Amino acid sequence: MPDAGIEVSVNGRSRRASVPPRLTLADFLRERCQLTGTHLGCEHGVCGACTVLLDGQAVRSCLIFAVQADGAEVTTIEGIAAADGELSPVQAAFRAQHGLQCGFCTPGFVISVTAFLRDHPDPTDEQIRDAANGNLCRCTGYQGILKAVRTAADSTGTDTTGTDTTGTDTTQKR
Numbered sequence: 001m002p003d004a005g006i007e008v009s010v011n012g013r014s015r016r017a018s019v020p021p022r023l024t025l026a027d028f029l030r031e032r033c034q035l036t037g038t039h040l041g042c043e044h045g046v047c048g049a050c051t052v053l054l055d056g057q058a059v060r061s062c063l064i065f066a067v068q069a070d071g072a073e074v075t076t077i078e079g080i081a082a083a084d085g086e087l088s089p090v091q092a093a094f095r096a097q098h099g100l101q102c103g104f105c106t107p108g109f110v111i112s113v114t115a116f117l118r119d120h121p122d123p124t125d126e127q128i129r130d131a132a133n134g135n136l137c138r139c140t141g142y143q144g145i146l147k148a149v150r151t152a153a154d155s156t157g158t159d160t161t162g163t164d165t166t167g168t169d170t171t172q173k174r
């Protein structure tokens with residue numbers, strides 16, 4: 001099949017490319033956009049390391065073709081901190097609560113938790129545990145991660161999403 005032209009807004013910046021129909025969104029982000037913070041673990045939808053926001057929804061970018069993101073807005077881990085580099089509340093909580101060790105799973109967790117807390121600003125501990133189920137971590141034993149989610153939820157109760165690199169409010173990207 002011939003390549004297809006796509007235009008995707010990535011962290012507020014428009015990216016145009018001609019891509020093979022079977023190129024995944026994860027590979028598009030990593031190889032065409034040089035945004036390697038989106039990690040690839042299993043490449044078949046299990047580990048969550050590749051999670052990004054697609055029009056505000058947390059999705060596994062290894063399971064989505066880049067052509068499916070044509071016309072969409074994508075937020076990667078590189079777009080979660082504020083434009084001046086200030087960590088988002090979720091990122092700051094992961095740092096404060098030792099929610100990471102090697103860091104391989106962390107971008108996917110931060111993206112997933114960002115979307116989760118946007119939709120559940122006052123979560124129960126059970127909801128937090130359920131939310132963490134979708135991402136795998138081989139290092140931490142999850143306790144620091146669960147504490148980080150609780151800390152992020154309690155830290156503001158409102159703005160857990162941060163802003164993307166253009167200063168655009170990512171809460172409006174749905």
Ligand code: FES
Pocket residue numbers: 039040041042043044045046047048049050051060061062063
């Ligand atoms: S790399 Fe996508 S879910 Fe594991």
Ligand code: FES
Pocket residue numbers: 099100101102103104105106136137138139140
């Ligand atoms: S911190 Fe190493 S996989 Fe989670």
